[in-house]
Every structure is written in C-alpha cells, then in structure tokens.
Ligand SMILES: Nc1ncnc2c1ncn2[C@@H]1O[C@H](COP(=O)(O)OP(=O)(O)O)[C@@H](O)[C@H]1O
C-alpha cells in the first residue's frame with residue numbers, strides 16, 4: 001500500500017475548497033442549531049439556492065459582488081418564507097418545513113420548468129459562471145507547489161479558489177465569534193435553552209429566531225457558492241445527503257463552539273479520503289468495483305457518526321459538562 | 329449553606345419583630361377595601377374583567393373582576409388546580425383567554441404577547457422553574473437586564489457600544505446573586521443547580537429587569553428552609569422599594585406573615601379576598617381547601633414544621649423529575 005499517496009490525498013482535503021464550503025455551511029447550521037436550537041433539516045436548500053443565485057445572476061451579466069449579494073438575498077427570502085409560518089410554532093414544525101422546502105428547491109431546479117436558467121437535471125456548467133471570480137485573482141498564471149500540494153494558480157480547482165474560500169471561512173468564524181460573545185448571542189443561547197423564559201424577560205423571541213434563521217441561511221448560501229466555484233451546479237449533488245453531511249460535520253466538531261464546524265469539516269473529509277483510498281487499495285477490484293466503494297465508505301461514515309453520538313455526543317470541541325444534566 | 333441553618337437572623341426577615349414601615353403603609357392603603365371577591369382598590373395596578381379560559385369542557389379560569397393594589401404584597405392562594413397558574417399565564421401573555429380583558433398600569437394588555445407585557449413591567453416566574461441549563465448562572469442573570477444595546481444584532485458586533493452597559497449589568501447581577509446567596513455558583517452552569525437554587529436564580533433573574541410588578545408562581549417550593557426566611561425579607565424589601573408583588577403559594581405560614589392582601593381562587597373563580605387574618609377564617613376559603621388539605625389548620629405555624637417543608641421539597645423534586 002502506498003502510504004505516502006494515502007496521506008497526501010488525505011492532507012489535500014484539509015485545504016480543499018469543498019472542505020471550506022462545508023465548514024461555511026456548518027457555521028450557518030451552528031447558528032441555527034448550536035446557538036439558537038432551531039432544527040433546520042434542509043440546509044442543502046440554502047446552499048443550492050445560493051449556488052443558483054450566484055450562477056444564474058453571473059450568467060445574466062452581474063458582476064461578482066452583485067452575484068454574491070443575490071446569492072445571499074435568495075437565502076434571506078427563503079429563510080423568511082420558512083420562518084414566518086413556523087417560528088411561532090414548536091420546533092419540530094421548522095424541521096418538517098425545511099426538509100420539504102429544500103427538496104422543493106432541488107425538484108424545481110432539476111425539473112424542466114426553468115431549463116433555460118437552471119439547466120434542469122444536468123445543472124449549470126462551471127465555466128459559464130466562473131469568469132468573474134477568476135478575473136479577480138491576483139495570482140500570476142502557472143502553478144505553484146507548496147509542500148506536497150501542487151495546483152494551478154488560477155485553474156478552477158486551484159490555489160485562488162482555495163485562498164478565497166478559506167478567507168471567507170476565516171471571516172465567518174470571526175463574525176460568529178464577535179456575535180456569540182455579545183449580548184445578542186446570549187439571547188440566542190437563552191432561546192435555545194428555554195424560549196418561554198426569554199419571553200418572560202421581555203425579549204421578542206420571534207424576532208431573534210428569525211434573525212438567526214436568516215443569518216445561518218446566508219452562511220449556508222455562501223457555502224453553496226464556494227461549493228460550486230471549483231465544479232458545477234448539480235441539483236442532485238445538493239440534496240438530503242448534503243444536509244446530512246453538514247449535520248455530521250457540525251456534530252463531529254461540536255455544536256455551539258466557534259471552531260467546531262471548521263474542525264469537523266476537516267476531520268470529516270480527511271477521514272472520508274483515508275477510508276476511500278484504503279478501500280480502493282485493499283479491497284480486491286474484482287470483488288468491489290470502484291462504484292461500490294463510494295456507498296461503502298458512506299456506510300462507514302454513518303457508523304462512525306453513530307459511534308460519535310454515542311460516545312462523544314458533545315463533539316470534538318464540545319464541553320462534556322454541558323451534557324451532564326438533562327435539558328428540559 | 330449549613331452555617332445558615334439557624335435561619336431567621338436578619339431582623340427584617342423575622343416575622344415577629346413587629347410590622348415594618350412598608351407593611352404599615354400597605355395596610356393603611358388597603359384599610360377601606362371591602363373583604364369580598366372582586367373588591368375595588370384605591371390604586372389598582374392590574375385590573376381584570378371577565379377573564380375566562382376553557383380547556384375543552386373544563387373552565388380553568390373564570391374571573392369576573394379582579395383588582396391588584398399597587399405597591400402591596402398580594403397572595404394568590406387556592407388548592408391545586410384552582411387556576412392560579414393559568415391566570416398568571418393569561419395576564420402575562422403566555423396563554424390566550426377564551427374571553428376577557430385586563431389592564432396593567434392603565435394600559436390594556438389583553439392580547440399582547442408575553443414579551444410586551446414583560447417590557448411593560450409585569451415580570452413573572454414559573455411554577456416549573458426555567459433555568460437556562462447550558463448557560464452560566466451569571467449569564468442567566470445578565471439576560472434578565474433591560475436596555476442592553478448589544479442585544480441588537482448590528483450593535484453586537486461593536487463591543488464598545490455595549491461593554492459599558494454590560495459592566496453595569498454585571499455589577500447589578502453580582503449584587504443580586506449575593507443577596508440570593510448564589511454568588512458562589514456564579515460561573516457554574518445553571519443546569520447543575522438544585523431545584524431550590526433554580527427557583528432563587530429565576531427570581532433573581534426576574535429582578536434584573538427592575539419590574540414594576542413581579543409575579544411569583546410558588547417561589548418557595550423546594551427552596552432550602554434556611555433560605556425561606558431571608559427570602560421573605562427580600563420580598564418585603566421589594567415592596568418597600570415600590571414594587572408590586574403578586575405571588576402564588578400554598579405555604580400558609582408564608583402567606584399569613586408576608587402578604588398584605590390575600591386573594592383566594594377555587595375552581596377557576598375568585599371565592600374570597602381580604603387581609604390575611606380575615607381571609608383565613610372565611611368559610612369559603614376553608615371550603616376551598618377541604619379537598620386538598622383535609623386536616624391542616626390554615627395558617628397553622630405547624631405548616632412550617634420541618635416535616636412539612638420536607639414534604640414540599642419532595643413534591644418539588646418529584647415535579648422536577650417528572651419533566
Ligand atoms: N394546557 C392545559 N390543557 C388542559 N388543561 C389544563 C392546561 N393547563 C391547566 N389545565 C387545567 O386547568 C386547571 C387549572 O390549572 P392550574 O392553573 O395549573 O392550577 P393551579 O396553578 O391553581 O394549581 C387544572 O384543572 C388543570 O388541569
């Protein structure tokens with residue numbers, strides 16, 4: 001077995017744009033679930049909307065900043081639509097509505113209703129919306145090697161997208177840090193613990209929950225944009241499985257922590273890479289075809305998540321003490 | 329805590345030290361008020377009319393008229409299931425009545441959401457305590473404060489905009505924690521507190537917002553008996569500082585010694601009202617209690633005997649476990 005190849009592939013996941021995209025999405029989900037206690041079971045819907053918003057508006061001629069604003073605005077509208085009818089009700093209503101709403105976004109996207117815009121089930125090719133982002137790159141053309149990693153500077157899956165993606169993650173982490181140490185963040189945590197208690201103290205719980213839903217959704221949309229920048233918009237790649245992976249990332253790193261989502265995303269993709277490569281090398285190809293490796297590694301990840309929730313429910317960075325007393 | 333077991337040492341908290349100035353003033357204010365259900369008060373802060381709440385076929389609350397006098401301690405008593413908690417929920421906006429109207433401090437509050445009634449100064453605690461478990465005690469307290477600009481999402485990002493107010497809030501929170509003997513738990517998670525400590529925390533947290541009227545739903549249930557006496561003193565102090573106190577309690581000893589006025593509910597209605605001495609002898613009251621406290625003499629000091637307190641604590645703990 002080629003250990004060096006295995007480790008290089010795994011380490012590459014640490015800085016991969018996909019890892020950054022999931023970290024961003026999980027930071028958003030953390031605002032929802034970790035800090036406010038909102039059960040959003042359709043986070044991929046926010047991500048897909050962000051991706052569509054960015055891609056379609058760029059294709060229509062919008063400059064980069066406008067395309068980003070449109071991507072975020074899509075998430076704001078989506079959050080308001082989901083929140084207005086459900087945030088006054090018990091938490092489970094939001095869960096049900098978000099699951100179905102995310103599916104509706106995907107279904108509409110892949111349907112032939114708006115083929116001109118969304119490309120239906122074949123999606124939107126990356127080259128059609130990457131130009132504004134690529135044009136912003138300050139890097140010279142060519143490729144650069146740092147340690148074991150060699151990428152083209154300005155290729156669609158190269159250094160520039162990595163730098164930009166992780167810069168956005170860093171900004172998001174800083175932003176969440178500033179918010180969650182503030183009295184605003186304290187109100188959110190209060191709502192997570194017991195919203196009636198917070199109401200009794202004169203805070204408008206509904207408004208805070210709405211703000212949290214919008215903020216987390218916008219971060220999800222940004223995650224979606226980062227996710228499609230090096231690839232293409234594929235509605236079927238951004239469905240329930242994606243929501244499930246974002247949850248895994250969040251719980252792995254530790255909900256309600258600042259760095260948990262970032263760490264969780266790194267661990268998730270590194271592990272996935274190691275499992276995949278190992279199985280490809282170890283399992284005889286005449287027994288398991290490469291096409292079977294994929295679901296098999298998914299299964300192993302699922303088992304790992306179960307073990308995690310059983311043996312370390314607070315995640316890697318979470319505080320064990322918080323779980324020693326039951327809530328409610 | 330064990331050093332405190334001798335309990336009632338603070339003079340203001342000793343029931344037999346003679347009436348305080350606040351008690352005298354409150355008694356004087358209520359002197360001309362008739363002892364009958366729905367009696368009108370000279371300076372009512374809370375006025376409720378025809379408030380009805382039905383749960384299916386059950387009428388949990390049917391209050392024709394109720395006035396609560398400003399700046400006095402009013403006790404709301406009645407057997408379990410009388411509708412006391414439901415009435416609290418209604419007037420504070422946590423529940424919607426089937427019909428009825430009420431005003432607080434002259435302004436109509438019917439149909440207002442809970443946050444609005446709290447902002448108007450009507451702040452309540454819950455019979456089933458709501459400590460914010462995965463937050464520290466001090467953060468629980470800080471959350472109770474008003475006018476923190478940092479609770480706005482945009483201002484939250486700029487610490488200089490809220491750090492000064494945060495300091496004021498923290499000073500006040502620490503003072504209250506000392507008063508309620510919770511200061512040694514300041515940085516613990518509220519979820520690690522005992523049932524009684526959570527009650528105290530909830531009450532202290534409610535006081536952070538400087539309420540005009542504080543509504544306490546069974547504030548003493550499960551609280552360490554060593555603390556109850558000094559708590560009585562604190563509640564009196566609140567009144568003496570100008571606050572209106574409305575509390576639900578079934579510890580008759582406490583009711584008799586601390587309240588200026590007693591309102592009795594049974595089966596959703598107000599069946600009697602009056603000063604504590606008068607009301608305890610009222611036939612309707614004794615009737616109302618016959619179901620629940622069959623063989624206890626109302627207002628008997630024996631109610632505060634260790635055994636009884638023990639039982640109450642057990643009840644409270646059992647309640648907690650049931651959640
Ligand atoms: N949410 C509810 N649904 C149905 N019945 C209720 C509800 N809340 C209270 N009740 C009923 O209303 C009556 C009054 O309850 P409550 O106000 O809790 O009494 P108290 O606080 O005086 O003990 C009881 O019979 C209780 O069972």
Ligand SMILES: [Mg+2]
Nearest residue numbers: 412413414455
């Ligand atoms: Mg009750």
